[in-house]
Structure formats: structure tokens, C-alpha cells
Amino acid sequence: MTRRSLQDWLEYLEQLHPTAIDMGLDRCRAVATRLGLSRPAPQVVTVTGTNGKGSTCAFIAQMFTEQGKTVGVYSSPHLLRYNERVRLNGVDASDEALCDAFEAVERARGSVSLTYFEMGTLAAFWLFEREALDAVVLEVGLGGRLDAVNLVDADVAVVTNIGLDHAEWLGTTRESVAFEKAGIFRTARPAVCGDRSPPDSLLEVAAGSGVPLWVRGRDFDLVKEAGCWHWHGKDRAGEALRLPNLPLLGLPLENAAVALQAFVLIEPCWHPQRLVEALCKTRVTGRLDRRTIRWRGRDLTILLDVGHNPHAATYLAGQLQQQRIAGRRLAVFGLLADKDLSGVIDPLLPVVDAWAVAPLATPRSRSADELSLALLERGATVTIYPEISEALERQCDQAIEGDEIVLFGSFYCVAEALNWLERHAANGGYGRGG
16 A cells, blocks of 8 residues: 555544534543553643743743653644644654554554544644653643643643733633633643732632642743843742843743743752753744844844734734834735634734735635735725735735734734745745844
8 A cells, every 4th residue: 555645644534523522531531542652751741822932832842852851732723734743852753653553543443533633632642752852842732621732740740921812712701711721731830820810710720639739920930031030939948049140042032931830840950041041042933033134135023923812912012112213114014814803803903004914825715805804994094805825926016124023813924924925035035034
């Protein structure tokens, strides 16, 4: 029989289960048992939250690396290639390795129906065990309590923050969202919450399950000053820890602070200077991701951000307000139909001078006409384009040196922009920014 390619596998997985999302652990647990899976690595950190999961995972993974550990990371969604979801010691898993893993899961599942995400999660766990890694960092796909990642009992559970998103599955209140996210907690194992005001439901789950909980603002925090920031936290015994005069970063400091607290709980023997080096080395494609390009004789700046809910949009707006530029900010924007349009655009209105909107390359996209109407009703300057890449190109045409193009609203937006930038690079016109 001809061996399936990775693309063949992904197409097969998309039609394997009747629904894309089917919350619950029973099916996954049954197949994991048949696979003989035990634990993906001796040390496991699981990360959930409404926003900031990707950068928090990246910070923690880099900290393990700088301490001399081998580490795997499982995350989602991917931007350009599925391989991005499974990283082994900083390198995307190969097509061959992923195909081997999918074959193993397929043999084990028998008649059990699994979703695309569940198959991918079990395949990642299978790969991690085979690599005999020291540690893995697992990003929850949706919620926490019923997410496939929650098959594993984490040594440290992390909730970055709690906002409203995925209401169909997580509910319409912060209390309901927090309850689902607290589902990754385990009795007597530490948990970290980066939300300064966590809902009572999260605190109640922790207290009722005997989970020691470190909360930002109470047990750890950061202080930002001109040119640097300071972190303070506590170890498992409650002793104070401090890392002063840390360099400013390109990623959110709040997520770095959460990652530091999680890391010092799982890794009691750590070297401060290596933690600083890890923070400085961490990069996440598509998250506050500034690029520079040479466009028609001009140097232009493009900021890519996958923010697609009110919490992320508010954070992005705050960052833009703090970072003054000489010229205008020109937005490129698209959004999925199930996202809160008003909650996403309202925070950005004061910091964007002109908008270019387009539909996303998915049937789940909100129409460009609807995006345009909402912005026009708020007095914004808007132009509609048939696709994100054309909207980006036209904003580049209009931009002059000193302007900044801000592309945000969805992973689909950033993925299309990255493809466009790769094509531009192939023509000799692109360079990575700081």
C-alpha cells in the first residue's frame, strides 16, 4: 500500500469525525490506552487562557532549553504548515515523523472516531514519548477541562488570563470560562494564574481540589520602568524571589512574568542569567511581530498580530498607544464570523488612521461588507479589498516612511500575510525586523 503523505493525512483527518469540535476525553483516553501512552515527558507544563498562550509556552520552552533540557512543545493552530504544531528542541517535526505518528494513532484507534485536533494531540504525545524528552509544554486548544491536552496530569498548570471567547463551548460569562480553564488543575500540584482578578469559579476549583495557586498581583508580578522591568514571585515554600533590571522584550511582559513564575515552580534549580537569556531569545511568529520590508524604494514597517477577540485587541491597542511613531497607522483587518466585531474594532479606532478590510480564506469568514459597515458607522476611513494579500499590498502602496501597517484580526490574516512576505522575500525585497 502506498504510504500517505502528510497532506494526505491532514485531508483524511478533516473528514474523519462528523464535527470539527467534540468536547470530551473518553474517546481520546481509550485510544491513548491502546497506544500504551503514559506520559509525554518527566516534566509537563500545560497552558490555557483566553490570550497569551502561545508566547507563554514559547517563554517556558526557551527557559527549559537554556537550562540544558530537551523540550517539546505542542501548540495550535498553525500559521503556514501543520508541522509548526509539534516542535522538538526548537525544530518543527518533520513530515516523516508526523506521518509515523498518525499511522500509529490510526492503527490504535480502531472504530473510535477522533477529531482532527484529537488525532493531532495523540500523535504529538506519541512523538514526545519516542523522543525521550526532559520536558514538554502543552498548549490547550479550547477551554481546558474537556480538551484533549488535559489527558496529561501537568506538574504545573497555567491560566494566562480569562476573557470571553468561544462562547458556544465555554459559556458567556467569565465565571463559566474560568471553570472550564481550571479543569487543567490537579490536586496538590501548583497552578499559576496571570489574571489579576480571577473569577470566583477558578478560585473555588483550586480550593476545592487542594491546588496551591499563585495569582498575579498577589503572589507574583512585574514592575515596568524606563528601559527595564523587574519580576518578583514566590517559590513552592512561599519564599520571595526577585529578578531585577530585566531587558524589555518584543513580546508581552505579562506573559513573561507568568512564564517565570511557572518555571520556578517546576524547576527549583535554575540559573538567573540563563532565564534572562531565554526571555531575550524567545520569538513567536505573528504575535506583536514587527517586520521591515523594502517596498518601491521605501522602508516600511509591518506589525503582525493574531489578536482576534476583545481582550487581545485591547492589549494590542495599548501597545500601539505606548509606541509612538512619526507617521500614520494603516490597518489590514479580517475577522471570523463567530468573533465579537465591536469588541475587536472599538479599542483600535483611536490608534488606526485608515482601514483596509477583506474576507478571510475560509467559509467561516465575516464578510468585508459587514466589517466595512461597522467601521463606517464609527466614522473610520475604510476600503474593501477581495483578499487580505491585496489589502496589504495596497496599504504598502499608500504608506510612506514613518507609517506603520498593522495587520491583525485572525490567524488567517497573519498566515496570508506571511505567504505574501515569503513571495516578496523571494523577489529580494524583504528583511526581518526587530
